[in-house]
Amino acid sequence: MEYYSVNKPELCPKCGSGLIGTFLYGEPAYSEELMNEIKVGKVILGGCCIKGYDPTWRCNDCKTEIFQKEIV
Numbered sequence: 001m002e003y004y005s006v007n008k009p010e011l012c013p014k015c016g017s018g019l020i021g022t023f024l025y026g027e028p029a030y031s032e033e034l035m036n037e038i039k040v041g042k043v044i045l046g047g048c049c050i051k052g053y054d055p056t057w058r059c060n061d062c063k064t065e066i067f068q069k070e071i072v
Helices: 032-040
Strands: 003-005 020-025 043-047 057-059 065-068
Touching: 032 043
Parallel strands: 003 065, 020 043
Antiparallel strands: 020 057, 057 065
16 A cells, blocks of 8 residues: 655554654765764655655654655
């Protein structure tokens, strides 16, 4: 099952956890702040290859990926 949201969800739609991280794609400019955000799960490195159909967020507890739904 795929999950979609217009905005970053406060809770995981699968397990209800509030630990949702945002994917960062491409090659990041590493800083102390970014490293801390990665460490606590606010940011998740998504890799440098963008396929065009990539998740925007992920639950840090159950690893459920959440895609951003576009408003049409």
